[in-house]
Each structure stands twice: as C-alpha cells, then as structure tokens.
Amino acid sequence: MNHFSIQNIRTILNKHKDNKTPLLAVMEELQSYYGYLPREMLIMVSERLDVPLSQVHSVATFYHGFSLHPQGEHVIQACTGTACHVRGGIHVLDHLKTKLNIQAGETTSDLEYTLETINCLGACAVGPTVVTDGKYEGHMTTSKIDHLLEKIEQES
Amino acid sequence: MKKLDTPQELDAWRESCKNELDHDRLRLRVCDGTGCRALGSQHVLTALRQAVNGNNVEIMTTGCPGFCEQGPLVTVDPQQIAYQQVTTKHVHKIISDTLGKGEVISELLYVDPSNGQPVTTESELPYYKSQMRRVTDLNGQIDPHQIEHYIAHKGYMALSKALYDMSPDGIIEEVIRSQLRGRGGAGFPTGVKWKFCRQSPGDEKYVICNADEGNPGAFTDRSLLEANPHRIIEGMIIGARGIGATEGFIYIRSEYPLAIENLNIALNQAREHGLLGKNILGSGFDFNIQLRLGAGAFVCGEETALMASIEGKPGEPRPRPPFPAQEGLWGKPSNINNVKSWASIPSIIANGAEWFAGVGTEKSKGTAMFSMVGKINNPGVVEVPIGISLRELIFDAGGGIPDGKSFKAVQFGGPLGGCIPAQYLDTPIDYESLTDLGATMGSGGLVVADESTCMVDLARYFMNFTQEESCGQCIPCRWGTKVMLDILTRICNGQGEKGDIETLEQLANTVKTASLCGLGQAAPNPVLSSLRHFRDEYEAHVYDKRCPSKVCWK
Numbered sequence: 001m002n003h004f005s006i007q008n009i010r011t012i013l014n015k016h017k018d019n020k021t022p023l024l025a026v027m028e029e030l031q032s033y034y035g036y037l038p039r040e041m042l043i044m045v046s047e048r049l050d051v052p053l054s055q056v057h058s059v060a061t062f063y064h065g066f067s068l069h070p071q072g073e074h075v076i077q078a079c080t081g082t083a084c085h086v087r088g089g090i091h092v093l094d095h096l097k098t099k100l101n102i103q104a105g106e107t108t109s110d111l112e113y114t115l116e117t118i119n120c121l122g123a124c125a126v127g128p129t130v131v132t133d134g135k136y137e138g139h140m141t142t143s144k145i146d147h148l149l150e151k152i153e154q155e156s
Numbered sequence: 157m158k159k160l161d162t163p164q165e166l167d168a169w170r171e172s173c174k175n176e177l178d179h180d181r182l183r184l185r186v187c188d189g190t191g192c193r194a195l196g197s198q199h200v201l202t203a204l205r206q207a208v209n210g211n212n213v214e215i216m217t218t219g220c221p222g223f224c225e226q227g228p229l230v231t232v233d234p235q236q237i238a239y240q241q242v243t244t245k246h247v248h249k250i251i252s253d254t255l256g257k258g259e260v261i262s263e264l265l266y267v268d269p270s271n272g273q274p275v276t277t278e279s280e281l282p283y284y285k286s287q288m289r290r291v292t293d294l295n296g297q298i299d300p301h302q303i304e305h306y307i308a309h310k311g312y313m314a315l316s317k318a319l320y321d322m323s324p325d326g327i328i329e330e331v332i333r334s335q336l337r338g339r340g341g342a343g344f345p346t347g348v349k350w351k352f353c354r355q356s357p358g359d360e361k362y363v364i365c366n367a368d369e370g371n372p373g374a375f376t377d378r379s380l381l382e383a384n385p386h387r388i389i390e391g392m393i394i395g396a397r398g399i400g401a402t403e404g405f406i407y408i409r410s411e412y413p414l415a416i417e418n419l420n421i422a423l424n425q426a427r428e429h430g431l432l433g434k435n436i437l438g439s440g441f442d443f444n445i446q447l448r449l450g451a452g453a454f455v456c457g458e459e460t461a462l463m464a465s466i467e468g469k470p471g472e473p474r475p476r477p478p479f480p481a482q483e484g485l486w487g488k489p490s491n492i493n494n495v496k497s498w499a500s501i502p503s504i505i506a507n508g509a510e511w512f513a514g515v516g517t518e519k520s521k522g523t524a525m526f527s528m529v530g531k532i533n534n535p536g537v538v539e540v541p542i543g544i545s546l547r548e549l550i551f552d553a554g555g556g557i558p559d560g561k562s563f564k565a566v567q568f569g570g571p572l573g574g575c576i577p578a579q580y581l582d583t584p585i586d587y588e589s590l591t592d593l594g595a596t597m598g599s600g601g602l603v604v605a606d607e608s609t610c611m612v613d614l615a616r617y618f619m620n621f622t623q624e625e626s627c628g629q630c631i632p633c634r635w636g637t638k639v640m641l642d643i644l645t646r647i648c649n650g651q652g653e654k655g656d657i658e659t660l661e662q663l664a665n666t667v668k669t670a671s672l673c674g675l676g677q678a679a680p681n682p683v684l685s686s687l688r689h690f691r692d693e694y695e696a697h698v699y700d701k702r703c704p705s706k707v708c709w710k
C-alpha cells in the first residue's frame with residue numbers, strides 16, 4: 001500500500017506545471033498511484049491548484065476512471081463492450097462475480113480483489129477480454145477465469 | 157541526434173534510414189499490438205529473442221496490422237511467410253526449419269475457408285487482398301518505436317512540402333479539393349472546417365486530435381495509434397500550419413495504454429529531431445503537441461465535452477453554436493478531427509488531392525477504415541475504398557459468417573448508429589447510402605449479427621450503454637433513455653405489453669429531437685433502426701412471447 005505524502009503531491013504537481021489546467025491529469029496520477037483518490041489528497045490538490053473542492057469532487061465523481069474508495073490488491077476488469085458482449089462476455093463477468101462473491105465496482109472485504117467492468121479495451125477481435133492488474137487476456141472462458149484466479153492466489 | 161534544420165537534411169537522413177532498413181534481410185516481424193498481446197505474443201517474443209540470440213536475424217516488433225483474430229502473428233522476411241497463432245512451442249521450429257532450411261511450416265499457415273487451401277505469404281492472404289491500404293499501409297510493416305522506419309517510408313516528406321512549397325491557404329485548398337470528410341462520425345468536410353478556423357480572428361488557436369474512440373467494440377483508431385503514431389502527428393503539424401495554430405492536443409482514452417506509450421515515444425522522437433516544437437525543420441514555424449488522457453467517459457468523445465475535459469472540468473457538452481472554430485478550447489478558435497482524418501492528411505499533401513479523390517463515390521472520397529467484430533470469421537481492422545458493397549466488406553475482407561450460419565444485419569456506428577439488414581448487402585458503403593438506411597458511417601466500428609443474434613437484445617444492450625453514459629445535464633436524454641431502457645428490458649424479459657412498441661417509438665423521436673447534444677440525439681438510433689428493419693422481432697417478443705433468435709429465452 002502506498003502512503004500519502006506531501007512529497008508525492010509535489011512531484012506530481014511539478015510534472016504537470018506546464019499544463020494550463022492540470023486538475024484532471026493530476027487526479028489521474030493520484031488514481032493510478034494510490035488506486036483511488038484519498039480524501040486528504042483531494043483537499044491538498046484543491047488548495048495547491050486553487051480549484052474549489054466542489055469542482056474537484058465533481059470531476060472525481062463524473063469520470064468512471066476515478067474511485068473514492070481504496071481498491072483491492074488485485075484489480076480485475078471485465079470488458080462489457082459490444083464485441084465482448086456478443087461473444088458471451090456476460091458469462092465471464094457473472095462467473096467472476098460468483099467466484100469473488102462481489103458485484104462489479106466492489107472490493108472484497110479482505111481488500112484482495114476489486115472487480116470492475118470496462119467499456120472496451122480495444123482488444124475486441126480477441127474478446128471476451130479480461131485485464132488483471134494491467135495484463136490483457138483474450139478469448140476468456142469461465143474455466144480460464146478459474147485458472148487465472150488460481151495463478152494469482154499462488155503468486156501472492 | 158542533431159535537430160534537422162533544412163528539408164535537405166531530412167532527405168539525407170531518409171537515404172541513410174532506407175539503407176538501414178534493408179528489405180532483403182532475414183527478419184522476423186512480430187506483432188506487438190494489443191490484440192496479439194492479449195493472445196500471448198510477448199511470451200513468443202521473449203522466446204524468439206532468446207532463440208535467435210547471436211544469429212544474424214533481426215527481430216522487429218510492429219503495431220497491429222489488423223488481422224487480430226489469427227494472432228499472435230509472426231512474419232518471416234524477406235519471403236513474407238505469414239505465420240498465425242504462433243505459440244512458444246513453435247519457436248524452435250521457426251528458427252530451425254524456416255530460418256535454417258527455408259522450409260515453410262504448414263501448420264502455422266492460414267487456411268482459406270473458401271477453398272481449404274493454406275496461404276503462404278502475407279500479400280496472398282484474402283484478408284489483405286480485398287483491401288486498399290493507404291492510411292494503414294505501414295501498420296505491421298514498421299516498428300512504431302523507431303522514427304527511422306517511418307522516415308525511410310517517406311515519413312515527414314509531406315510536412316517538408318507543406319512548410320517549404322505551400323502556403324497555409326494552399327494547404328487548406330488542397331484538403332478542400334481532396335473532399336476528405338471527417339472520419340469521426342458526422343462526415344463534415346475537413347478542409348472546410350479548417351478554413352473556418354483559419355478565418356476566425358485571434359492569434360492563439362488550437363488543433364485537437366480526437367482519440368477517445370469511445371464506441372465500445374470499435375478499434376480502428378487504436379490500431380493506427382499503436383502501429384503508426386508518426387503519421388497522425390505529421391497530419392496534425394500540417395493542419396496546424398494551415399490553420400495557424402501554435403499548440404495541439406491529443407485526447408486519448410486511458411483504456412489504451414499501449415497506444416499512449418507509443419504516442420509518447422513518437423512525440424519525443426519528433427521533438428528531438430526538430431520535427432515538432434520550435435522552428436520546425438528550420439522553417440520558423442513553431443508548434444507543439446501535448447497528450448491528454450481521458451478518464452473513462454464516453455460522452456468526452458463529443459467535441460465540446462472533450463474540450464471541457466481538457467480544461468480540467470467534468471466532460472459536459474454544451475450547445476453549438478458557437479462551434480469550436482469560433483470558440484473552442486479556453487474560448488479560442490479550435491479545430492478538432494478524428495485520428496483517421498489526421499492520418500489521411502500526409503498522403504493528400506504528398507500525392508495531391510486528385511490522387512486521394514481518385515477512389516470513392518461521388519460524394520464520399522478516399523478509403524475508409526472499419527473494425528469488424530461479432531459473428532464474422534476474420535474480426536479485425538480493414539481499409540477499403542469507400543463505395544464497395546457491404547457484401548464485399550463482410551464476405552471478402554471479413555471472410556463471411558462462421559459456423560455456416562446466415563448473415564442477419566450489421567450495426568454501423570455502435571450505440572449511436574443503426575443496423576443494415578441482409579436485403580441491402582449490395583448497397584455501396586458511403587455516408588449518404590448509410591444515412592438513408594437509418595445507419596451512419598460512425599467512426600468505422602461494425603458489429604456483425606447472424607441468425608442467432610437477437611436485434612431487440614442488441615438494442616437493449618446499446619440503450620443500457622447510452623443510459624449509463626448520459627451526462628445527465630438535459631432531461632430528454634437523462635430520463636428518456638432510462639424509460640426506453642426499462643421498456644426494452646421488459647420486452648426482453650418476456651413482459652412486454654400491448655402499446656410498448658408504440659411508446660418506445662414515440663419516446664425515441666422525442667429524445668432524438670429534444671436532447672442537448674449528439675449523445676442524446678443519436679441514442680435512440682439503434683432502437684429506431686431495428687424497429688424499422690426488424691419490427692417483427694419486437695412483435696414476436698411482445699405478442700407471441702417468443703424470442704425468434706432464442707437469446708432472451710429459449
């Protein structure tokens with residue numbers, strides 16, 4: 001788990017100092033660094049960029065890419081785009097829900113897994129597509145999901 | 157590397173790059189695009205690198221040539237032997253048999269489903285034979301991480317011509333005469349749009365590349381961004397010169413990490429070589445490009461929402477006029493085009509407007525890129541002349557429908573588009589014909605449906621998507637899509653009632669006319685077009701409690 005620090009926020013802000021309107025870019029970096037947008041960080045961003053906290057909050061809640069809650073150790077994203085849908089992506093998603101015992105958008109109580117849906121990853125020709133911790137897997141089936149989860153368990 | 161200061165220095169560099177890129181060399185070209193990666197290409201790549209270690213064989217990683225379904229793809233040069241579905245267990249055989257003894261491994265060849273014959277070389281694949289690759293010609297042929305490869309293939313030559321041999325007005329005239337129409341959806345003439353922006357008063361102007369590709373299941377932009385980012389960058393610099401812009405933005409969705417990586421590398425290379433930034437190629441023209449990432453909102457593909465997002469706000473569209481050419485990014489005149497539109501520019505400048513307009517139909521010129529998915533044998537990306545028939549697109553390039561099933565319809569333009577049924581298979585594909593049939597060119601994303609696809613279920617799927625993606629500013633879109641979705645869900649659950657179809661139709665027309673932006677105005681399209689062509693399927697669900705395709709229930 002990454003810890004909050006004023007140092008991080010300085011580094012991130014500095015990276016985007018040439019950006020006229022850096023709010024979104026800064027929040028994207030925070031999201032990818034912490035896996036979510038910690039409240040303390042949003043307050044700091046609001047102060048340092050001189051943007052009202054209400055605007056920071058409206059940006060945080062408008063975009064699907066942001067989360068206000070901590071994510072699990074492993075993030076599993078199941079594609080629900082059209083190409084994956086017509087190839088039975090919904091069965092893959094249902095199987096993930098059953099196996100992890102959570103709904104899409106939720107995190108397991110032990111903070112091990114977060115399950116997300118995503119609208120197309122651009123790997124449509126090889127769908128159903130699932131991304132685990134940034135790694136793409138094509139031609140997904142329920143048995144491949146079992147295999148994938150076992151592998152994650154073994155490795156951690 | 158020293159910055160290039162003159163067109164002559166660029167020419168000299170091109171000659172040396174050409175010599176480097178020796179075409180007779182023993183070389184393995186490995187696709188490293190998103191599709192092939194998802195099928196394990198990186199394991200193949202590692203194994204190949206280890207196996208050829210020390211031998212005189214070059215391994216080139218390329219972007220996506222479009223033939224994703226058959227990946228991982230490995231092509232052996234100079235013979236262009238095209239291997240498909242390669243796994244690590246094939247690596248030693250490729251090295252020992254093909255590289256060592258010049259033998260072709262038949263089990264790795266593509267088998268033409270129409271005659272059962274294996275196909276040996278890349279250029280003989282039926283998939284490529286039916287295409288005309290003008291924008292995508294280098295996809296899969298060059299390493300997108302090496303600017304030298306693009307330079308060797310005449311890269312940035314059009315830019316040099318635009319800067320030194322043409323006036324800004326001349327650039328715009330050339331694009332107007334080519335009759336290029338925007339490839340992002342609406343099909344507005346690109347040159348005309350540039351002219352509006354050029355004529356708008358102000359010294360600060362912006363050009364924007366729309367790489368948001370939000371249509372789920374479309375990936376033409378991705379394949380270009382990954383496989384040949386320099387062509388897009390070159391197009392933007394030429395456009396900026398014509399319009400008089402000093403800064404450019406590429407707004408790209410964050411779901412495309414590989415495209416982002418390749419773009420960043422390309423932008424840095426262009427800057428290092430003096431092709432981007434201050435005093436480009438010594439011409440005195442200054443222009444830079446910054447990358448901006450989306451954060452997962454479909455509506456941000458709409459141009460006014462996209463600009464709001466670059467400004468760091470929620471991506472909420474606003475009414476037009478004022479158009480971006482009058483009041484765009486930070487209130488300044490701005491010009492926004494799709495990835496494919498920008499990528500079409502260098503060859504128009506290099507080869508002339510007549511060359512570009514030499515293919516196509518009366519009102520739609522050039523080639524178009526399509527990504528095809530769904531019930532089709534060769535899902536992937538193709539580029540074909542505008543005006544070929546749907547039949548040629550789906551049965552020649554796409555390889556037809558799998559499992560001996562029959563073709564039912566094809567959805568153009570995803571959640572904002574419409575479907576075209578089998579009786580129109582011989583319709584030429586151009587902007588007007590598709591609109592007449594209730595569909596749209598969209599951004600080139602096609603979903604093919606066969607007899608086992610339920611059109612009502614597909615309409616429900618799209619409505620679910622647009623309802624979730626509605627930004628919620630205006631009531632017709634926010635509530636209209638919700639009520640339409642509720643009715644469709646009921647129909648698909650076998651609980652449709654008399655009057656539902658009529659209510660759906662009425663609501664669809666209201667949402668279409670009363671919504672604020674293009675999302676709400678187009679969200680009812682999948683419903684209206686499937687009602688137009690497949691009303692019987694709706695009626696079977698509602699009145700006979702029967703799903704003819706047995707998708708909603710058996």
Ligand SMILES: Cc1cc2nc3c(=O)[nH]c(=O)nc-3n(C[C@H](O)[C@H](O)[C@H](O)COP(=O)(O)O)c2cc1C
Pocket residue numbers: 337338339340341342343344346366367368369370371454455456457458459460492493494495497498599673674675
């Ligand atoms: C809801 C909505 C989503 C859109 N998404 C995209 C997109 O992902 N990519 C794109 O190029 N255009 C998209 N457009 C069209 C843009 O608003 C704009 O017309 C286009 O970028 C102009 O470029 P062009 O003239 O080169 O086609 C979308 C429009 C709407 C209404």
Ligand code: FES
Pocket residue numbers: 079080081082083084085119120121122123124125127128129372373374
């Ligand atoms: S629809 Fe799933 S990757 Fe595109």
